[in-house]
Amino acid sequence: MKEELLELVERNGTPLFILDHKIIRENYRTFKKYLPRVQCYYAVKANSNQQIIETLFHEGSSFDVASYHEFMQVYQYIKHFEKKDKKYYVWDKIIFSNTIKDRTTLHRIKEYKPLVTYDNIAEVKKIKEYCDTAGLVLRLKVPDTGSQVEMSSKFGAEPGEAQDLIQQAFDAGLTVEGISFHVGSQCTNFNNFTEALAITSEIFHSARKKGFNLNLIDIGGGFPVPYDPQVPEFEKLANILNSEFKRLFPDDIQILAEPGRFIVATAAVLVSEIIGKARRDGKVFYHINDGVYHTFSGVVYDHWIPNFRAFKNGETEICAVVGPTCDSFDKISLSVELPGNLEVGDYLLTDNIGAYSIASATKFNGIEGAKIVHKNLNPVA
Numbered sequence: 001m002k003e004e005l006l007e008l009v010e011r012n013g014t015p016l017f018i019l020d021h022k023i024i025r026e027n028y029r030t031f032k033k034y035l036p037r038v039q040c041y042y043a044v045k046a047n048s049n050q051q052i053i054e055t056l057f058h059e060g061s062s063f064d065v066a067s068y069h070e071f072m073q074v075y076q077y078i079k080h081f082e083k084k085d086k087k088y089y090v091w092d093k094i095i096f097s098n099t100i101k102d103r104t105t106l107h108r109i110k111e112y113k114p115l116v117t118y119d120n121i122a123e124v125k126k127i128k129e130y131c132d133t134a135g136l137v138l139r140l141k142v143p144d145t146g147s148q149v150e151m152s153s154k155f156g157a158e159p160g161e162a163q164d165l166i167q168q169a170f171d172a173g174l175t176v177e178g179i180s181f182h183v184g185s186q187c188t189n190f191n192n193f194t195e196a197l198a199i200t201s202e203i204f205h206s207a208r209k210k211g212f213n214l215n216l217i218d219i220g221g222g223f224p225v226p227y228d229p230q231v232p233e234f235e236k237l238a239n240i241l242n243s244e245f246k247r248l249f250p251d252d253i254q255i256l257a258e259p260g261r262f263i264v265a266t267a268a269v270l271v272s273e274i275i276g277k278a279r280r281d282g283k284v285f286y287h288i289n290d291g292v293y294h295t296f297s298g299v300v301y302d303h304w305i306p307n308f309r310a311f312k313n314g315e316t317e318i319c320a321v322v323g324p325t326c327d328s329f330d331k332i333s334l335s336v337e338l339p340g341n342l343e344v345g346d347y348l349l350t351d352n353i354g355a356y357s358i359a360s361a362t363k364f365n366g367i368e369g370a371k372i373v374h375k376n377l378n379p380v381a
């Protein structure tokens with residue numbers, strides 16, 4: 001692998017973001033294998049690179065979008081469909097899971113009759129006025145303790161408000177199709193899922209008893225990526241979920257999920273280059289040509305703990321790795337075990353950097369960021 005990466009660097013320069021579509025396909029198929037009852041909606045926000053969307057579209061994936069732009073990234077692959085097929089695809093394979101949508105977006109998506117989430121009465125009124133063709137999914141606030149990125153502080157209706165919000169949507173002439181939740185990104189506390197499903201089941205069955213024909217459950221994302229050996233296995237979570245689906249819900253309902261990180265995190269590596277070296281207060285500082293304003297944005301926005309490996313051997317010590325911008329905030333890590341003999345022009349490798357990295361990168365200081373190279377873009381026949 002080292003030789004292959006160095007060849008790519010020789011041709012393309014650094015920083016270099018290498019995305020392996022074979023791994024994306026494998027992760028998608030793993031998800032479908034262990035959760036056969038669940039319709040997989042890839043969360044585009046995790047990495048909105050167009051080639052990823054194309055790969056997953058051809059795999060048969062559905063999509064979770066959070067904006068009109070993300071919607072159109074998917075829609076371009078179906079715009080040549082017959083009208084009835086296009087309508088069915090949008091309804092069955094795309095969900096707007098952002099609970100708060102601006103009026104312009106709602107007006108623009110009205111013609112597509114989309115599936116959208118909501119969690120408050122103001123959103124009901126807005127949807128009624130600007131996008132009354134939509135099908136609604138009520139998002140609940142559920143436990144997210146221990147997840148890498150918690151969601152409940154910003155999204156989700158209190159369970160005690162759920163029945164009123166369902167009633168108010170129907171009273172407005174809208175249709176509520178189901179209930180959704182999100183236990184937080186990179187959830188390693190599987191109790192969050194079981195508690196969320198129990199809360200959802202109670203509200204779901206109560207609504208059905210009142211005559212509301214809810215027909216889907218959206219379990220969101222949070223499926224853990226093996227960033228380190230301590231992360232519990234996805235297969236274990238899948239077994240728990242499959243058992244709870246069978247226990248809590250009838251066979252005739254649809255179950256959706258919105259994996260993002262799970263699909264793309266392990267599919268990319270980054271090669272960065274040391275552009276400066278200094279010893280500060282006794283510690284080696286390696287300045288590299290990528291940082292927290294660029295591919296390592298997940299350190300800030302995703303609470304991600306970065307990893308580094310050197311291409312060159314040597315006696316290791318605790319070093320700092322910092323980014324190329326003039327902002328002192330641009331420190332990727334102050335405690336990385338690396339050889340102390342690395343020099344300007346040497347390379348560092350970072351694994352599992354496919355999610356929430358280039359998706360939230362900026363061009364701060366006029367720095368463009370990593371070049372993207374795709375491997376195995378087309379499946380072998």
